[in-house]
Amino acid sequence: MLAFFLIGFLVHLVFFAAIFDIYFTSPLVHGTTPHRVPRAPPAKRLVLFVADGLRADTFFELDTEGQTRSPFLRSVIEHSGSWGVSHTRVPTESRPGHVALIAGFYEDVSAVAKGWKENPVEFDSVFNESKHTWCWGSPDILPMFAKGASGDHVYTHMYPPEKEDFAAEDSSKLDTWVFNEVKNFFEYAKSNETLSNKMKADQVVYFLHLLGLDTNGHAHRPKSREYMENIRTVDKGVQEVVLLFEDFFENDKKTAFIYTSDHGMTEWGSHGAGHPSETLTPLVAWGAGINGRQPGSNQQFQDDFLQEWKLNDVRRLDVNQADIAPLMASLIGVPFPLNSVGILPLEYLNNTDQFKAECMLTNAVQVLEQFKVKMTHKKKNTLTFLFNPFKSLPLSKEQDMFRTVRLYIQQHQYDEALSTYHLLPVIFIGAGVMITLFLMIQSCPWTYYIYCLLPVTVWYAVIKEFRVIKNIINLFSTFPPTKSIGYLLFFILGIETMVMSFFCREVLSLGLVAFAGWPLQSKLFYRNKAMSLSWIFFCFTLALFPLMPVVGRSPNITLVTGAGLLTVICTLVFCTSIKMAKQQIFEATVKKSVYVAQSLIIVLSLYIVNTTHSSLAFKHGVPLINQIISWTILASSLLIPLISSTFLFQRLLSIYLSLMSAYLLFSTGYEALFPLLLSCLTFVWISLEQETIQFHDISPVPKLSQMDFAQKVDTTQIRQLRLDDIRRSYFFIFFIVTAFFGTGNIASINSFDPASVYCFLTVFNPYAMGALMMWKILIPFVIVMCAIESIQVSTQLSSNSLFLIVLLISDIMALHFFFLVKDSGSWLDIGTSISHYVIVMSMTIFLMLLSRLAEILTTWRIRLQGKIKQHFT
Numbered sequence: 001m002l003a004f005f006l007i008g009f010l011v012h013l014v015f016f017a018a019i020f021d022i023y024f025t026s027p028l029v030h031g032t033t034p035h036r037v038p039r040a041p042p043a044k045r046l047v048l049f050v051a052d053g054l055r056a057d058t059f060f061e062l063d064t065e066g067q068t069r070s071p072f073l074r075s076v077i078e079h080s081g082s083w084g085v086s087h088t089r090v091p092t093e094s095r096p097g098h099v100a101l102i103a104g105f106y107e108d109v110s111a112v113a114k115g116w117k118e119n120p121v122e123f124d125s126v127f128n129e130s131k132h133t134w135c136w137g138s139p140d141i142l143p144m145f146a147k148g149a150s151g152d153h154v155y156t157h158m159y160p161p162e163k164e165d166f167a168a169e170d171s172s173k174l175d176t177w178v179f180n181e182v183k184n185f186f187e188y189a190k191s192n193e194t195l196s197n198k199m200k201a202d203q204v205v206y207f208l209h210l211l212g213l214d215t216n217g218h219a220h221r222p223k224s225r226e227y228m229e230n231i232r233t234v235d236k237g238v239q240e241v242v243l244l245f246e247d248f249f250e251n252d253k254k255t256a257f258i259y260t261s262d263h264g265m266t267e268w269g270s271h272g273a274g275h276p277s278e279t280l281t282p283l284v285a286w287g288a289g290i291n292g293r294q295p296g297s298n299q300q301f302q303d304d305f306l307q308e309w310k311l312n313d314v315r316r317l318d319v320n321q322a323d324i325a326p327l328m329a330s331l332i333g334v335p336f337p338l339n340s341v342g343i344l345p346l347e348y349l350n351n352t353d354q355f356k357a358e359c360m361l362t363n364a365v366q367v368l369e370q371f372k373v374k375m376t377h378k379k380k381n382t383l384t385f386l387f388n389p390f391k392s393l394p395l396s397k398e399q400d401m402f403r404t405v406r407l408y409i410q411q412h413q414y415d416e417a418l419s420t421y422h423l424l425p426v427i428f429i430g431a432g433v434m435i436t437l438f439l440m441i442q443s444c445p446w447t448y449y450i451y452c453l454l455p456v457t458v459w460y461a462v463i464k465e466f467r468v469i470k471n472i473i474n475l476f477s478t479f480p481p482t483k484s485i486g487y488l489l490f491f492i493l494g495i496e497t498m499v500m501s502f503f504c505r506e507v508l509s510l511g512l513v514a515f516a517g518w519p520l521q522s523k524l525f526y527r528n529k530a531m532s533l534s535w536i537f538f539c540f541t542l543a544l545f546p547l548m549p550v551v552g553r554s555p556n557i558t559l560v561t562g563a564g565l566l567t568v569i570c571t572l573v574f575c576t577s578i579k580m581a582k583q584q585i586f587e588a589t590v591k592k593s594v595y596v597a598q599s600l601i602i603v604l605s606l607y608i609v610n611t612t613h614s615s616l617a618f619k620h621g622v623p624l625i626n627q628i629i630s631w632t633i634l635a636s637s638l639l640i641p642l643i644s645s646t647f648l649f650q651r652l653l654s655i656y657l658s659l660m661s662a663y664l665l666f667s668t669g670y671e672a673l674f675p676l677l678l679s680c681l682t683f684v685w686i687s688l689e690q691e692t693i694q695f696h697d698i699s700p701v702p703k704l705s706q707m708d709f710a711q712k713v714d715t716t717q718i719r720q721l722r723l724d725d726i727r728r729s730y731f732f733i734f735f736i737v738t739a740f741f742g743t744g745n746i747a748s749i750n751s752f753d754p755a756s757v758y759c760f761l762t763v764f765n766p767y768a769m770g771a772l773m774m775w776k777i778l779i780p781f782v783i784v785m786c787a788i789e790s791i792q793v794s795t796q797l798s799s800n801s802l803f804l805i806v807l808l809i810s811d812i813m814a815l816h817f818f819f820l821v822k823d824s825g826s827w828l829d830i831g832t833s834i835s836h837y838v839i840v841m842s843m844t845i846f847l848m849l850l851s852r853l854a855e856i857l858t859t860w861r862i863r864l865q866g867k868i869k870q871h872f873t
Helices: 002-023 056-060 071-080 094-103 109-114 142-147 173-189 193-199 212-220 225-248 305-309 321-332 353-380 395-410 414-421 424-437 446-464 466-477 481-501 506-515 529-542 557-581 588-617 624-636 648-666 670-696 723-741 746-750 766-794 799-820 827-859
Strands: 045-051 081-087 132-137 154-158 204-210 255-260 280-287
Touching: 002 827, 045 094, 045 225, 045 321, 056 225, 056 280, 056 305, 071 081, 071 225, 071 280, 081 321, 094 142, 094 321, 132 142, 132 173, 132 193, 142 154, 173 193, 173 204, 173 212, 173 225, 204 225, 204 321, 212 225, 225 255, 255 321, 280 321, 321 353, 481 506, 481 723, 481 799, 506 529, 506 723, 529 670, 557 588, 557 648, 557 670, 588 624, 588 648, 624 648, 648 670, 648 766, 648 827, 670 723, 670 766, 723 766, 723 799, 723 827, 766 799, 766 827, 799 827
Parallel strands: 045 204, 045 255, 132 154, 132 204
Antiparallel strands: 081 280, 255 280
């Protein structure tokens, strides 16, 4: 069994890692030459304000009284600057957003492995190309640009991480801290000649990272009073900083200002996915080199924002987020970031036509430079007779093109020069497609050896388990051909249903409704009506969850309280029914103490949840004692079941109660009911499966009440596969998928709500919060795993045989998503297709690990001091 587990784990781990090796390698190239505009820049310094988590609509719209929340910036839009909407890309997180703004490219998603806080690869940025850059703000953002800079010219001023507290009374203090630090910095510079000279040099950048809006949005939602007031606070702070610069630099008209955001936020206070509320952010630019107010007439956009925002008469200039980096480089005359793919937004520049043409030519050369380096690397690592250069842009044509552009500029024919420029981004994209076609024949990394040798190991495992495969073939050969084809079609339909559930959660409801008819189809209904009716009831009840909105949008602590109390009542009913049946072997001393203690822990969890959210509502923070108790309950949730009896129903009840006490601490709404109903359904499932065994077997079958997880398995009693075993495996996989998508979807994973972990911590910590959210997701998995462990014991089926069928079904699903992975289209489409594959492969790997955890939870026993007296009733 151990060798089987290790080989299976290794195979699926390699398949899981392969998709990252293919799709998540860094797209950046190194060794390119920097290029700058050969003309005097309009600005000596640039001030970049990034209001983290600011939505475009919330910023531009007027309030209920028809007044703007940002009077200063609104005045800039209407009189002295240019504005538009900056379109971000998924994942809408802080790190990728800031990389796009400051480095000009959309960072590869592999950065998530480092929490979006560190550089997965080195890259160039506007900060790195500047002479000096001063930054103020969050310790989550500033260090990654300071680490990536060459030299020591990027200076950071950060508040302690403890200040990023979602339970803080007013998170706008984070922004106030930034503005106050900037004021103190300028005040100090007046008395420090060395610092003052650095600040008055050319090519200087000042970066103000304002995290208050993001923190208030997570804690109170973007429509809250706190979020709206934070917008006013930021606007006032920006105005004060602008006046500060004008005073310090004696109003020399050489300062350019840019105000934008890294990402938006959903109505329920999350971000990470591709909803317009997350991808649309504001952009306001003014000062040196920036066009002033441009009249707008007959502006055509796919949205109705101009009318909603009352800005019809001012020209709106939308950009892609990565376009802001070349804009900043042009304004202060630094080289364009080497890895930038942004296209200079010409409409924002206020300068001569010659300067604009030179800027765009530099932008084109910089983009083409990346293509040339990649082409050289490809040619070097490809067999000569297989290398096929990109025919649309041969070296001779490239040189002729730039000679033509340069000639147009010298002859002041700027329109002709611009028309040539716009072909280059298309050519660069085409070159990337051409390069990927020859990926297989370039110099192979060591991982390719694993991919080639792995089939040998896989086929060895297949041959070793040939007996199981032969049993399946023999099983189907006993049926008439039409019946076998019917079973096969039904099996395929079942798998396709689970695949469809990844795209539409509601499909799970249809599957659960179909499951409800199982007792009627199998004639179990006439053998045990009570259990059959319970199965039908819980299937229909559980089918409601995929139809509900995604968890996190509307917290409801009352439902959490109701779920906890209902759990205690169900426990009391269950124990009473067993006692009345007088068939169970009880370990009375342990039973009473363990189950009473677990029921009290559930009540304690309810108290913690209610007092925590009440304290947060009054902005008093989370009491320390609540956090200590929450962590204690979480840590003990996997230990307390080991004290209980190992008899099947007693141990399962103890496991479910412990997991429920922990799950309540993570719950904010209706999802608290989900593990309770899932546990009830699995109890009924175990009982009905025992009925099927009794129906088919001639020999007597032990009763569930007498089964002990700790007893050694009698290998002589292990039976061969039956058709029902395939159904059991399918039920198991379907319940696993239901456990994953029952209360959420892909977006709810990418866009996690920190409110779920407030009982444990409120200070932002991506690793700790991510681990807690992962455990919340895994709790329903563990419930289902313990159920299948019970069924495997009660039906006397080989764990190898059952698990092989499970892996076969899950791998067929994974094969679907492997071929559905996209490498073209929008980033959202590509990311979603990869997420589907990763989830299925992760599920397969976690099933192997969770099977071991379920075995430990069901079979291990921690015996207390003293001999436990057994009572037979």
